[in-house]
Amino acid sequence: MRFLRWFVRFPIVWLTIVVLIVVLALGAAGYERTTKWIAVVYVSLIIAWTLVGMIRDVMRGHVGLDVLAVVAMIATLAVGEYVASLVIVLMLSGGEALEDYASRRAKRELTSLLDRSPQVAHVLVHPQSDSDEVQDADAADVRVGDVLLVRPAEIVPVDGTLLSDDGSFDESSLTGESLPVSRSAGDEVLSGSVNGSRAVRIRALRRSADSQYQQIVELVKQAQEDRAPTVRLADRFAIPFTAVSLVIAGAAWAISGDPTRFAEVLVLATPCPLLIAAPVAFLGGLSRAAKAGIIVKGGAVIEQLARVRSAAFDKTGTLTEGRPDLVAVVPAAGFAEDELLTLAASAEQYSSHVLADGIRRAAAARGIHLLPAVEAHEVATNGVTAQIGGRTVVVGKPAYVASLAPDTVRRGIREGEAAAYVAVDGRFAGTLVLADDPRPESAAVVAWLRDTGVERIAMLTGDAQATADAVARGVGITDVHAELLPPEKVHLAAQMRPRPVMMVGDGVNDAPVLAAADIGIAMGAKGSTAAGEAADAVVLKDSLAGIADAVSIGRHTLRVAYTAIWIGISLSIALMLIATTGVIPAVAGALIQEGVDLATILYALRALTGPATGLVIPTAKPHEREPVAEAA
Numbered sequence: 001m002r003f004l005r006w007f008v009r010f011p012i013v014w015l016t017i018v019v020l021i022v023v024l025a026l027g028a029a030g031y032e033r034t035t036k037w038i039a040v041v042y043v044s045l046i047i048a049w050t051l052v053g054m055i056r057d058v059m060r061g062h063v064g065l066d067v068l069a070v071v072a073m074i075a076t077l078a079v080g081e082y083v084a085s086l087v088i089v090l091m092l093s094g095g096e097a098l099e100d101y102a103s104r105r106a107k108r109e110l111t112s113l114l115d116r117s118p119q120v121a122h123v124l125v126h127p128q129s130d131s132d133e134v135q136d137a138d139a140a141d142v143r144v145g146d147v148l149l150v151r152p153a154e155i156v157p158v159d160g161t162l163l164s165d166d167g168s169f170d171e172s173s174l175t176g177e178s179l180p181v182s183r184s185a186g187d188e189v190l191s192g193s194v195n196g197s198r199a200v201r202i203r204a205l206r207r208s209a210d211s212q213y214q215q216i217v218e219l220v221k222q223a224q225e226d227r228a229p230t231v232r233l234a235d236r237f238a239i240p241f242t243a244v245s246l247v248i249a250g251a252a253w254a255i256s257g258d259p260t261r262f263a264e265v266l267v268l269a270t271p272c273p274l275l276i277a278a279p280v281a282f283l284g285g286l287s288r289a290a291k292a293g294i295i296v297k298g299g300a301v302i303e304q305l306a307r308v309r310s311a312a313f314d315k316t317g318t319l320t321e322g323r324p325d326l327v328a329v330v331p332a333a334g335f336a337e338d339e340l341l342t343l344a345a346s347a348e349q350y351s352s353h354v355l356a357d358g359i360r361r362a363a364a365a366r367g368i369h370l371l372p373a374v375e376a377h378e379v380a381t382n383g384v385t386a387q388i389g390g391r392t393v394v395v396g397k398p399a400y401v402a403s404l405a406p407d408t409v410r411r412g413i414r415e416g417e418a419a420a421y422v423a424v425d426g427r428f429a430g431t432l433v434l435a436d437d438p439r440p441e442s443a444a445v446v447a448w449l450r451d452t453g454v455e456r457i458a459m460l461t462g463d464a465q466a467t468a469d470a471v472a473r474g475v476g477i478t479d480v481h482a483e484l485l486p487p488e489k490v491h492l493a494a495q496m497r498p499r500p501v502m503m504v505g506d507g508v509n510d511a512p513v514l515a516a517a518d519i520g521i522a523m524g525a526k527g528s529t530a531a532g533e534a535a536d537a538v539v540l541k542d543s544l545a546g547i548a549d550a551v552s553i554g555r556h557t558l559r560v561a562y563t564a565i566w567i568g569i570s571l572s573i574a575l576m577l578i579a580t581t582g583v584i585p586a587v588a589g590a591l592i593q594e595g596v597d598l599a600t601i602l603y604a605l606r607a608l609t610g611p612a613t614g615l616v617i618p619t620a621k622p623h624e625r626e627p628v629a630e631a632a
Helices: 002-009 011-028 032-059 066-078 082-106 108-115 212-225 228-256 259-269 272-291 299-307 315-319 337-348 354-365 398-404 442-451 465-475 486-495 508-516 529-534 545-579 586-608
Strands: 120-124 134-138 147-150 160-162 166-170 181-184 200-204 294-296 310-313 325-331 375-379 383-388 391-396 417-424 427-435 456-460 479-481 501-505 519-523 537-539
Touching (some): 011 082, 032 082, 066 228, 066 259, 082 259, 082 586, 228 545, 259 586, 272 586, 294 545, 310 315, 315 465, 325 337, 337 391, 354 427, 383 398, 398 417, 442 456, 442 465, 442 545, 456 465, 456 486, 465 479, 508 519, 545 586
Parallel strands (some): 456 479, 519 537
Antiparallel strands (some): 120 147, 147 200, 160 200, 375 383, 383 391, 391 417
């Protein structure tokens, strides 16, 4: 069946082989006139078909390299080298087959992600009972709140909350973590993870289209569809290579006086190395990135990553762990600790900020029951306001809270800490202090970027200046811009030099600057969908080391693509110069050029592997924080 599919996919290849065999057989039997007409008619049809494609490309503004192949076919027919003309057709059509094979090999990791996309969900008919009676449904039809049964070794179809007491899940396709992870009742289970040896029940948290794995699938589809840089790379070499080839062939004809020499030179100038090697290299880079837990949205991003000269980082959840823990509750006069935490955590139910998660977790750890809000709204990067139990509760930055509660008292915080201020009914209620340590790999990644040619590294954050300065010192960044609103981040990223600029972030508030940067990278393991959609690449692993991997893969891929192109061009020109002497017959030249194509494609597949970054990540160690005063 695979053989038949190959025939269906590449009909020109086997048809050319049949015509070539017939021509050789009839020629051996003495039917030279018949062989001539068969070859002329068949190759002329191929030339006409190719010319139609060339005209379409020119109308789209793309000057292709097929002109060399067309000229070579016409020249071989004109000088009576009919077998050589058929070999050229076979070489070109066979090049498509080679590209298909190499592309499939290069896209293996990307394709495997698509192949594993969850398709079926087992929806429990009686979720309130112990019955495991299920009704199978398409994963896309699962509704939020449905209770699903996930059998052993099955793929979790949608993001959900674990209802069973515990479970073990393989999340390697999502995060790259090779060991199974344990989950307890109430924990979130991500779609695309593989269940362990026990059947479990989950309650759907999101629809399939909004779940983690489907977001990854959409990113992969974008990565597969974008091939713009490979076209640009070919275009950069197309006109010069065509001109040089025609000059060498024309000179050979003029010097020898034999038009056959023109054809013998041109059969060695076919453009497969440019048309195939570069795309294969970029697909290999995309696949290697996917294997490393980085989804890159197309070859254009690979090329930009290879050239990055400036980098900007968000702080919370990017340079830091992103799971700040509550270390102190400091109520103002007239408020108790538990009262302050209850009101703040209840309001923070309606916030997507990472500090809100830390406050909610602290409340849950103390057994505090959160109160519902009649109305709530969040002002991005500033804070959240909620109507709770007839009271107006505001939680956020000191300046924002002070604008609503003039008696707000700023307090000193220590290095690495952040403070959330709380106001109730226009009166300052107290402060919640949280600590979010830098990731253990952050300093190593910043140093690696600086050592490998990234000239400027900055921090762009909405957090307080003192907190930002403390984290920046710990990771080796001196260019710090704090207390920024999203539009200010976008403006600063646009002003950064030298270009291209890479921006790394993880939250909803980072989406605008990720979209505006030359290369936006989202930390997607715990990041928002908005950030992932706006970014050019998403790091699935919860580690900043993926940034170094992405840049390293981009550089290696571009280097391989250019080297493959130059190998093809150099060998072709060398062989053309040899052919000017007449020692390489046209048929032999066409076959030799096929070997050049194969060599460049095999080299392009080197993009699937590459050198390690050499990044050394120290073991995380607790450190003492020295007191600092919080800036306004």
